[in-house]
Amino acid sequence: MQLRLACVLHICHTIGASSLICSLAPRMALWSIEWLVRIEGGERDVPAFSFLLVQPAAVRIQLLAIVDAVRTTGPERWKDTTSHDSMRGVCAQLHEARDRHGQMLYRLYLRWQRKHRRVVIIDGGAKPNSTTLPDSFYDQLAALAATAELDPPPFATADDFARISLDLLGDQ
Numbered sequence: 001m002q003l004r005l006a007c008v009l010h011i012c013h014t015i016g017a018s019s020l021i022c023s024l025a026p027r028m029a030l031w032s033i034e035w036l037v038r039i040e041g042g043e044r045d046v047p048a049f050s051f052l053l054v055q056p057a058a059v060r061i062q063l064l065a066i067v068d069a070v071r072t073t074g075p076e077r078w079k080d081t082t083s084h085d086s087m088r089g090v091c092a093q094l095h096e097a098r099d100r101h102g103q104m105l106y107r108l109y110l111r112w113q114r115k116h117r118r119v120v121i122i123d124g125g126a127k128p129n130s131t132t133l134p135d136s137f138y139d140q141l142a143a144l145a146a147t148a149e150l151d152p153p154p155f156a157t158a159d160d161f162a163r164i165s166l167d168l169l170g171d172q
Contacts, residue, residue: 029071032118035156036148046156051124053168059099065112066097075112092141103129114130120148
């Protein structure tokens with residue numbers, strides 16, 4: 001049974017994560033949005049959502065605001081490379097929304113699917129400033145992002161968000 005988005009919003013509000021979905025409410029966005037699901041051993045996870053749930057509120061709000069802003073202009077017209085830019089190497093097909101708090105860097109990894117006029121939120125990451133993540137991290141990220149091209153693509157449903165939120169509530 002599919003849960004209604006209103007139920008998910010209520011659950012997220014209850015755990016203090018209402019900005020995760022509410023900030024992505026459609027405004028004048030030219031691009032739609034999807035959240036990628038990772039399926040391992042029959043279990044579904046929404047990596048970016050799970051990442052954001054454990055970050056400070058200021059990080060969640062800022063990263064999602066960046067995604068929202070770029071959606072209204074389109075990735076080609078976005079000029080502020082400090083907050084959003086394309087990646088290189090094995091992740092050259094991806095972009096990242098960027099935020100910095102103190103000496104910590106926070107990222108949301110995105111795939112802009114121009115043919116469908118949508119952005120797929122792939123995953124998130126955090127690291128200390130002036131450090132690099134191992135190549136294996138980027139290899140895994142690229143492999144996960146490639147699943148967005150499957151037919152049908154593994155996109156999240158309201159049930160996925162509700163399950164993750166309820167699991168988090170159970171851990172409190």
